[in-house]
Amino acid sequence: xxxxxxxxxxxxxxxxxxxxxxxxxxxxxxxxxxxxxxxxxxxxxxxxxxxxxxxxxxxxxxxxxxxxxxxxxxxxxxxxxxxxxxxxxxxxxxxxxxxxxxxxxxxxxxxxxxxxxxxxxxxxxxxxxxxxxxxxxxxxxxxxxxxxxxxxxxxxxxxxxxxxxxxxxxxxxxxxxxxxxxxxxxxxxxxxxxxxxxxxxxxxxxxxxxxxxxxxxxxxxxxxxxxxxxxxxxxxxxxxxxxxxxxxxxxxxxxxxxxxxxxxxxxxxxxxxxxxxxxxxxxxxxxxxxxxxxxx
Amino acid sequence: xxxxxxxxxxxxxxxxxxxxxxxxxxxxxxxxxxxxxxxxxxxxxxxxxxxxxxxxxxxxxxxxxxxxxxxxxxxxxxxxxxxxxxxxxxxxxxxxxxxxxxxxxxxxxxxxxxxxxxxxxxxxxxxxxxxxxxxxxxxxxxxxxxxxxxxxxxxxxxxxxxxxxxxxxxxxxxxxxxxxxxxxxxxxxxxxxxxxxxxxxxxxxxxxxxxxxxxxxxxxxxxxxxxxxxxxxxxxxxxxxxxxxxxxxxxxxxxxxxxxxxxxxxxxxxxxxxxxxxxxxxxxxxxxxxxxxxxx
DNA sequence: AAACTGTCTATTGTAGATAAAATAACAACG
DNA sequence: CGTTGTTATTTTATCTACAATAGACAGTTT
Numbered sequence: 001x002x003x004x005x006x007x008x009x010x011x012x013x014x015x016x017x018x019x020x021x022x023x024x025x026x027x028x029x030x031x032x033x034x035x036x037x038x039x040x041x042x043x044x045x046x047x048x049x050x051x052x053x054x055x056x057x058x059x060x061x062x063x064x065x066x067x068x069x070x071x072x073x074x075x076x077x078x079x080x081x082x083x084x085x086x087x088x089x090x091x092x093x094x095x096x097x098x099x100x101x102x103x104x105x106x107x108x109x110x111x112x113x114x115x116x117x118x119x120x121x122x123x124x125x126x127x128x129x130x131x132x133x134x135x136x137x138x139x140x141x142x143x144x145x146x147x148x149x150x151x152x153x154x155x156x157x158x159x160x161x162x163x164x165x166x167x168x169x170x171x172x173x174x175x176x177x178x179x180x181x182x183x184x185x186x187x188x189x190x191x192x193x194x195x196x197x198x199x200x201x202x203x204x205x206x207x208x209x210x211x212x213x214x215x216x217x218x219x220x221x222x223x224x225x226x227x228x229x230x231x232x233x234x235x236x237x238x239x240x241x242x243x244x245x246x247x248x249x250x251x252x253x254x255x256x257x258x259x260x261x262x263x264x265x266x267x268x269x270x271x272x273x274x275x276x277x278x279x280x281x282x283x284x285x286x287x288x289x290x291x292x293x294x295x296x
Numbered sequence: 297x298x299x300x301x302x303x304x305x306x307x308x309x310x311x312x313x314x315x316x317x318x319x320x321x322x323x324x325x326x327x328x329x330x331x332x333x334x335x336x337x338x339x340x341x342x343x344x345x346x347x348x349x350x351x352x353x354x355x356x357x358x359x360x361x362x363x364x365x366x367x368x369x370x371x372x373x374x375x376x377x378x379x380x381x382x383x384x385x386x387x388x389x390x391x392x393x394x395x396x397x398x399x400x401x402x403x404x405x406x407x408x409x410x411x412x413x414x415x416x417x418x419x420x421x422x423x424x425x426x427x428x429x430x431x432x433x434x435x436x437x438x439x440x441x442x443x444x445x446x447x448x449x450x451x452x453x454x455x456x457x458x459x460x461x462x463x464x465x466x467x468x469x470x471x472x473x474x475x476x477x478x479x480x481x482x483x484x485x486x487x488x489x490x491x492x493x494x495x496x497x498x499x500x501x502x503x504x505x506x507x508x509x510x511x512x513x514x515x516x517x518x519x520x521x522x523x524x525x526x527x528x529x530x531x532x533x534x535x536x537x538x539x540x541x542x543x544x545x546x547x548x549x550x551x552x553x554x555x556x557x558x559x560x561x562x563x564x565x566x567x568x569x570x571x572x573x574x575x576x577x578x579x580x581x582x583x584x585x586x587x588x589x590x591x592x
Numbered sequence: 593a594a595a596c597t598g599t600c601t602a603t604t605g606t607a608g609a610t611a612a613a614a615t616a617a618c619a620a621c622g
Numbered sequence: 623c624g625t626t627g628t629t630a631t632t633t634t635a636t637c638t639a640c641a642a643t644a645g646a647c648a649g650t651t652t
Contacts, residue, residue: 002611003635007435027625038614043627057625059621064649082636108603118604119415126419130426132518139303139334139604139643154517161457221450222428223523298641299605323596334644339597355597356651378606404633412632413607435613435634 010079011035012045016068019055025062033110055269082116086124089114091237094133094144101146105134131230147234156284159231160277162224163215167260167276170218171267179218186211187261190254197251204250205239211257215264235287249286256282299511307331308341308374312355312364314475315351319471321358378412382420385410387533390429390440397442401430415591427526443530445587452580455527456573459511463556463572466514467563483557486550493547500546501535507553531583545582552578 014035018025025031025046032042050057052072056065090110093099111121125142128134133151134142145151173179189207193200209232216228239246256279263275314321320326321342328338348351348368352361355481386406389395407417421438428440429447443445469475479547485503489496506530512524535542551577559571 002609002637003613005612007613029625040613040615044613106603119636119638122604123419123422123635126422130522132522140645141603151518154519157517158519161461165457221453222447223450223454226428227519241544298607299643301642303643325596335597336643336645340643355593378625402633415606415608418634419605436615437633 004078004082005077006081007037008044009074010039011037011041012048013073013076013079015045015049016054016072019049019062019064020068023064025055027060082120083124083127086114086116086121087128090124090128091233095147095237096241099145099146100142101148103144103146104143105142107142131233147291149288152287152291153285155230155234156280156287158227160220160280160284163212163228163280164273164276166216166219166224167264167272168269169220170215171264171269171272173218175245179214182214183261183264186214187258190258190261194251194254194258198247201247201250204253205236208235208253208257211261238287238290244290253279253283300378302375302377303333304337304340305370307333307337308344309369309372312350312368315345316362316364319360321351323356325473326539328333341422363409378416379420379423382410382412382417383424386420386424387529391443391533392537395442397440399440399442401438401440403438415515427494437575443587445584448580448583448587451526451530452576452583454523455519456576456580458515458523459508459570459576460569462512462520463560463568464565465516467560467565467568469514475510478510479557479560482510483554486554486557488545490550490554493543493550497543500549501532504531504549504553511579534583534586540586548578549575 015025015031026034028039028042028046031045032039035042035045045057046057046062049055049062053065054068054072055062068150105125107118107121111118114121125134125136129136129142132145132154133147134140135145170179172185190211192209194204212230212231213225216225219225241293257273260272260275260279263271266272299348311321311327312332322330324338324342327341328335331338331341342351342353342358343357343481345351349361350368351358352366401421403414403417403421408415408418421430421432425432425438428450429441429443431441432438466475466479486507489500489503509521509524512521515521552571556568556571556575559567562568
């Protein structure tokens, strides 16, 4: 069926909330930039909004006629891109399902399982291979290297090198660098979360990602920033299947972040180094503990 | 035309030299392992050898009938895999041809240019994107980030972190680790090359790669080892288009390697660190000098 | 019975086709 | 002048098809 129109559907849904908020819509061009799609897609969205009698569309005026109803939205399942679907499906298989290291991965079987063509699966695997969890045997299958203790150790080794360097780089940023403002915001967000940790602890994963990314960005090194993708995806999925003690774990991590932020603000390299190491050590512990040991 | 039979052709050529050397061929299975192909391909090769009356093939006996002639070989151009062709072609465009950073990369155009389907080009670009030289705009084109000074600086920054750590790791390997033997071999190869530097300096690039890979392997960290792919490809192509002063440059590098090897053998971390830094510094200089500065 | 071969099946690599989406052009409008 | 209507073209994302290749099993040879 060639391309799915998920871009359209997703943008349409976002446009519905937009129209509900504002009561009208801006120019086609502007709408395109806010939704991140081309004018072609914008016009398709407007057509549909008009057909559903949600807006009166006449040239420049796009006024809301009625408030969008839940029925007007496309179902969420239809809005995620194929690569996202494949990613989720694949990660479930290898992280949640007891996939043994050394297992063969079969493009065709995966594709049939997920219900897509092989091309997309193949492209996903190629993209995914940079995470070091799978490896290709040319002209043959892929091999799952597995989410093992070694993987976690190798991953954290690099993470620690990079983060220590980035943290030091951050502390050396000029006073007027915008990152300092972002750090203040982070500080506030963390305090906020800590104050309501019992209800908010589930949101930590996202905050964690944003905070570390902020630190890494200061390195201005594309390889360091790109590497953080690996950390992100590993932690993201890992948190999902492994929720033992997460309230305490996250509370502790928030506190460590706050120490780390405070240390950055002093711009004292020794302090930064100490706070950063402390946090990284406990992050590593957490990750290692959660990896199921292969029985001896 | 679906798949090209380059695997077959390449293996066939290698088999020709094999049969010329030995006068006969081993079992299908064994031949498969030495050539690195499946039995299916082995049998196809044997069919052809028989058809060309180069061997008499009857079940287990595969004796040579006549010495293979140059004509029997497939032309080399037909033996390289499509991805290699795409890689070379692409690298020529972006490194040799004056490709400006920010330039758009068009899958279709590239495919037409190279004379292949879009699928292969696309997969190449995805694989290549991990080198940080290009970036995808989803649903739209790729953007060439360019082989710029920043790229080189970011690359060498990581390289230096990794290599210093690997070198320290190497020095700490146990006495009986096989890497020490490999290092002795490297030492000999370097001395060899230095003795005949005037005729051999062109082979340095390959030796360089092997030496650094040996060092990096001691880290046993897949991310460090994988990252070295980026270094390899950058230097590989860079050496090709940029041969100014290469004799002196390479001679100097060989000497630095020898110092570095000697330092490793002492297992003295301070010495290793010093020799490693010295070499990395001059490698960085070389790379930076060769990057054409964008005119101000 | 171990090693090998003959035969068959399943999977990968690649091309080609098609719908979705992007991009472009330009006259007409307010 | 920024916007829209219109129309056309190009490119991407994805599917399907098929030859090359890998791999499995059963039968054969030593």
